[in-house]
Amino acid sequence: MIKQMLMKKVVLLNGLIALMLVGCSKSSDEAGGGAADDRTPIMLSLGTQQPGITVDGPRTRGAGAIGVPGADGTLGTWNGQKLKILAFRKNKISVEAADVEDIGAVGAWATTTTQAAVSGLAWENGATLYYPIQNAYDFYGYYIDDAMNGDPVITPDTEGADAIPGYVSIPVAIDGSQDLMVAKAELTDAQKAILDTYLDAGATDEEKEAMYARAYSSYTARRGVQPQMMFKHLLSRLTVGVKAGTSEIVSAGQDGVYITSLELTDVYNKGNMIVSVASQKLEPVESSKTDGTLSLGIIGDNVADLTIDGISFKGVKPTSTTDLVPIGESVMAMPGETSFNVAIKMRQVKDGKLLKTDEIPFESIVKAPAAKEMGEDGNPINIAKDENGNILKDNKGNILYRFLEGYTYYVKLTMNGLEDIEITASLTPWKDGGDIPVTPGEDE
Missing domain, CATH: 2.60.40 (Immunoglobulin-like)
Structure with a gap:
């Protein structure tokens, strides 16, 4: 079932977290070449345009706006927000078993309520999630509070002369109290500069782009380049x-x-959050x-x-x-x-x-x-x-x-x-x- 396939891609997180992934093989590194004997952890750091949340009193509705300063002018703290993470092979939206089973469906729950950009994580049931080293991946994240209005659906890429890019559609229903956010991990200028140091002097733009295309993988992680997400508000x-x-x-x-x-x-008051390689957006349901x-x-x-x-x-x-x-x-x-x-x-x-x-x-x-x-x-x-x-x-x-x-x-x-x-x-x-x-x- 599509739902089951999607769940193999989803990592559930709580709060502002660091997603720890490690290489699952010690022999080869096809995403970039070289040995992978050190099982280097990889972090996925998450943030918002203004990290933080303020919540007053018991909740009977959604958790409210994320990233709102407190009454004293300081940023609030994350407080049990559930984030969902999608991981797909680089530049693909797929339901193929070879793609969806590379990263397991392991839940991760953060205990932090701090304002830190990256904070501690405890894996669900004490499990460890391993990062497949033979491929590079795109990471997407979304936050919908309690607005889920049905199962997410993957429409995979099609191939051939009339190829159509795939996407994930997440149905939502809002009552005014939910903050909907989405993100895609993108290389920062600082991260590109790090990867440039592993190229020969005078490397061409094409060679640089080929290096950047290795993100995110075991290869880039061992060079200090970790996926970073900045969540944007959709409402x-x-x-x-x-x-x-x-x-x-x-x-x-x-x-x-x-x-x-x-x-x-x-x-x-209803819509679909659309996650694709090219864009992440919210489309209203006209009716x-x-x-x-x-x-x-x-x-x-x-x-x-x-x-x-x-x-x-x-x-x-x-x-x-x-x-x-x-x-x-x-x-x-x-x-x-x-x-x-x-x-x-x-x-x-x-x-x-x-x-x-x-x-x-x-x-x-x-x-x-x-x-x-x-x-x-x-x-x-x-x-x-x-x-x-x-x-x-x-x-x-x-x-x-x-x-x-x-x-x-x-x-x-x-x-x-x-x-x-x-x-x-x-x-x-x-x-x-x-x-x-x-x-x-x-x-x-």
Whole structure:
């Protein structure tokens, strides 16, 4: 079965780890030539654009965004994240037994919760994984938290005149709380410089490329070149805060206007992570946008837990006209959209009484801002274009932009009352994306 074949390729890891692989033969080294008598360990080091994670309280949803600084400005720590590793023969995606059985299905579990780029590893059941020395390999990694939505499927390379590159498809379903990441081990400039020292002086570019093609193998490992992965985020991340537009709605005690939920509506909530030799990306499932919603979890120390008039609810209210109060955790959505529909629910307490029994709904739109980085055409890199390359505009003639993967957008809610909320959004690391002004009730 394809699933069984794939599992022979998968190494499960937990946390930020070092994958230790050693040569399984002592006699020859066909990946690069020379003896292999020393059984030199090989490390696979993993990282993110910003290593670290912050997790507050018990989890009822996904683990949240990886690589987010803590409240004190320092990076958080890895905390039991399960990473999956795929290893294929160099430049191949295959289900052939000769390819898939070279690296065994051995689980590895890290115990570290440090910020180190490489940390200790304990193999599952005390096993040892051996690196086959007769071939060079590509290493891929992915992190999907609890978003797995079916078995991964390998579509192998085809050969002949109409050859088609193969790929691995990993189905996912998200609710806004999962951070999806993917990586491929690539030689760094420093590693290339190391390999260059094993070539004759004046080596040609072709000779250098032939040397680089030996990575990753026993040959390159014994020369100090180990696979390194830098995971990239595949989703756009939105964090939300609220402040008062007027001092009239700032109330002491239990009185005030509370935001009790926030969702992105009509969004993709299913997709397929595609891993291939040429690229690693996320493709949405078109049908999932019909009724897809992504919710922002209202969790944290600033959340009120109230019972008013016999009705219990949690909510966040603005406390001043200047300071933003964070609303729960971030929500992560599939990139590429020019805007997101935002559905907010609120409750108002006045003189210790609920003004309405039911939650009060409010809807608005958050548009993507222009990115700070410019493309070769002189436009922001996220300017929206159609399939013919034409720049997209709204019905007022304003240029549209797209939300980008790996960017954080800080959505700022300014509450002037139950019927008037102004929304803007700005970018913060992961990568900084800019401001998004949105005024409720404005014609789109």
